[in-house]
Amino acid sequence: MTFHSRYIDESSGIYLNGICRVAAAKILKGILVGTLTISKQKTKVMIFNKPGRSYALKFKFYVDGTEIDIVSEYCYLGVIFQPSGLFNKAQDYLYMKATKAKCFLFKMLANQNISVPAAMHLFNTLIGPILSYASEVILPMSVANLRESKLYKLFENIKLEKCQIAFCKFVLGVPSRATNAAVKGELGVFPLAINMCIHALKFLNRLQLMGSDSLVSKSFHDSVMLDLPWYKSCCNIIKISTPGIQLPVVLDKLNNLYGCIKIKLQDIYVKTWSEVINRKPAPLGNGNAQGNKLRIYNKFKTEFAMEHYLKCIIDKHTRSELCKLRISAHNLMVERLRYVPNKPDVDKRFCKHCPTKPDTEFHFVLECTQNKNYRQIMLDKIQDMFPQFDTLPDDVKFIKLMQCTDSEVAVIVGQFVKNSVKGRRVAS
């Protein structure tokens, strides 16, 4: 049994609100008529209060003369409750469980050449349910004060999302330092939090429709009346996803609006994602050598969806090298020198093989002398397929090659990138 701190009187003990009184009366009646027994060892008391204190030294609870422990956390049906009403420890616990399952999946897939859609399906089927466990309760408490402008950052910072992004990087074969926005963009993967929001709203609707005599329903109406954090957060999700419609109207028709709300949340996420990858780089010099890591990526990435090359390139090593080049998670000097002390400006990060040329993605694909043989093979094949290709300006050629919208072009470019990276590795 739990008591909210607003019902604790400092001087005279504990007062319960109406619902707790009904609950306590039912439990007491059950004990008296012999239909309910209390295990003194298993029974614990948790006092909910905003600072999250246990109050173990301040109050005493007894059953038949036996003192009942006041605890600062309690695991019920796999969810860890805390006196503060937050679910940080529950998230840590689920994250740990999901990480164990994810590592097992990593081992299973490490030597397999599984397709990207199949790998993502395995994640969604095997790991997703662990991360989403009890999300209808946990998620709204993790995104308090949700606003449209904060949605992207709040969703990205949820601990459970880190498990998904780690798996996405594993599937793409890119290092952990790869930019999250680019990884999500390549796969067209939305944060798990969007589906969790829909779970929470479905739960809210179920509570609304419950018979008014049930304890759960009374408790729900109490939280509505007091505007408690879980209900308030659910309302925030509704407000940002149904702008211009009065909250009571949405709550009344919630059952028919899950699809619309999900699409709106996805739209808000994609809008901010687009702003992130298109962020203007800082001007060169004065220590602003870093710029926007995705300054090349945003030239050919326009749509938030799984890239075609991830489906048509079968060999995972080829796929991985092409992906690294596209999202700037490669080992070219332009990237390697980002992490050294006194890092030089982008245009001063020269190629080892062509000392006067910055070692950029463009240089690697169209200029570097180290790759010229592989490049010639690639360009000959592309020229055969598109006779006009040779007449295009170099920067347009670069974009066309990196877009990889055509299956055959994707395979040819992937092969070039893989062979060129290998050739550089051997040469250095």
Ligand SMILES: [Zn+2]
């Ligand atoms: Zn070079």
